Amino acid sequence: MLNKLALKIGLLFFVFIVSIELFLFSTLYFTFVNERVDEVMSNLLARGNTHSEVLEDSFNDTTLSHVAMMESSSDFIVIITDEAGKELTHSDQIELEMREVLGHTDIKEVPEQGEILEDNWQDERFIATDSPITIGGEHQGHVLMFAETSQIKEMVERMRNQFILGGLISIVLTVITIFLLSRLITLPLIRIKKATEQLGKGQGGVALDIERNDELGELANAITRLSTDLDRLKQERNDFLASISHELRTPLTYMKGYADIASRPGLSEQERQEYLAIIREETGHLTVLIKQLFELAQLDHNQFSIQRELVPIDALCHTVASLVRPAFDEKNISLTVECEPDLTAWIDPARFQQVLLNILDNARKHSEPNTSVTLKGSQDEKSIFISVTDQGEGIPEKDVPFVFDRLYRVDKSRSRMSGGSGLGLAIAKELVESHGGRISIDSERDAGTTVTIQLERGENDAENPIG
Ligand SMILES: Nc1ncnc2c1ncn2[C@@H]1O[C@H](COP(=O)(O)OP(=O)(O)OP(=O)(O)O)[C@@H](O)[C@H]1O
Ligand SMILES: [Mg+2]
Structure with missing residues (x-):
């Protein structure tokens, strides 16, 4: 071709x-x-x-x-x-x-x-x-x-011969030039085509070293980048699948083990109830995990409908706080809401409630009794900020860049006991980004963590609602 x-x-x-x-x-x-x-x-x-x-x-x-x-x-x-x-x-x-x-x-x-x-x-x-x-x-x-x-x-004949000779030479030169020129254009194209075929077959590691400053060079670079991205995505997908199967296998192993024990003869009624309770709890975790995975899959395919409306942030923060307060009280952690009045944003309140619940749940899980957690709402000319600050254990520096990754948990075994699957922040990030916002985390070991959501005012203002 x-x-x-x-x-x-x-x-x-x-x-x-x-x-x-x-x-x-x-x-x-x-x-x-x-x-x-x-x-x-x-x-x-x-x-x-x-x-x-x-x-x-x-x-x-x-x-x-x-x-x-x-x-x-x-x-x-x-x-x-x-x-x-x-x-x-x-x-x-x-x-x-x-x-x-x-x-x-x-x-x-x-x-x-x-x-x-x-x-x-x-x-x-x-x-x-x-x-x-x-x-x-x-x-x-x-x-x-x-x-x-x-x-x-x-x-005249002499002149004609000279002209014919000149014409022939120039035609030969033309042919050579055209041949070289078309090679110059088509050779890289042929290589690019082979590379894309290779990509299409799912073989990664395509590196087109076409050193040119023109459009063809740019195309080659773009394809090399595409290949690297594909490799990375493939790697991520494999990692993700491995993590999921691990996440699913572990509770299932527990459940099978406890079911085996519970069905043994000669067990007291109390023991049997204990084992059944563990099985029920694990089933609950699995249900949550699968629900979260499903939500993420929907987010990935943009099948998640976001119904924006003008939401007073102050009211939203208080609603969320009242929902989690019993759990905070139980652990003796104080929860404060500090929100500028009249702060409004053009968001989906249900989704944002979900995001805040996730972040507050993390703050509670990773804080010791007698510490405090603050839910704050503020703004400057450009942005609206909603943040959650705790005085908990913090996140090791090396883990901070990954906490928004799917299924990423800092302390795998401990989180497992507290029921975390490592999807909460990943979902929160997707939801905030689908509102055109950004989410970031700041943490210091043994000092505390702050998660900040930033929404651009232009997009989320009452005066200028879009979407
Ligand atoms: N406020 C916090 N303080 C300390 N570590 C945190 C905090 N928030 C998150 N982390 C760490 O980041 C990890 C990822 O958080 P994420 O909310 O995504 O998962 P999870 O809470 O473990 O599980 P899930 O939210 O799905 O129930 C947590 O496992 C925890 O190690
Ligand atoms: Mg969480």
């Missing part, structure tokens, strides 16, 4: 350039030939005029023979006639074709400055001019000059 492209480009260029060359060469050729022929003609006429001028000065036998003698040693032939066209003298033998010219000439009509009698150099043997000898206003005779056309023909 791409070889066809090279052929197409090549042919197109070839036809185009060769047409231009043909046009230029033929114009040049015809102009040259015409100019040369004109030059020969006017030279012949000028020569005849010179003779006639000499004869006008002294029209006698001596001068006549002088002129004839002069031309007998040249390439030209002169015939001098009297006023009626009767031949007085001539330099060379008079050929039949010359007589024809003489016979067809209306000798009286010839102007004083002479005229060309025959200029058909292509078909005739001679070209001819007539220069009248005018003495006292009367034609006393005629100087007829002849030149063989074979000389002109030779000259």
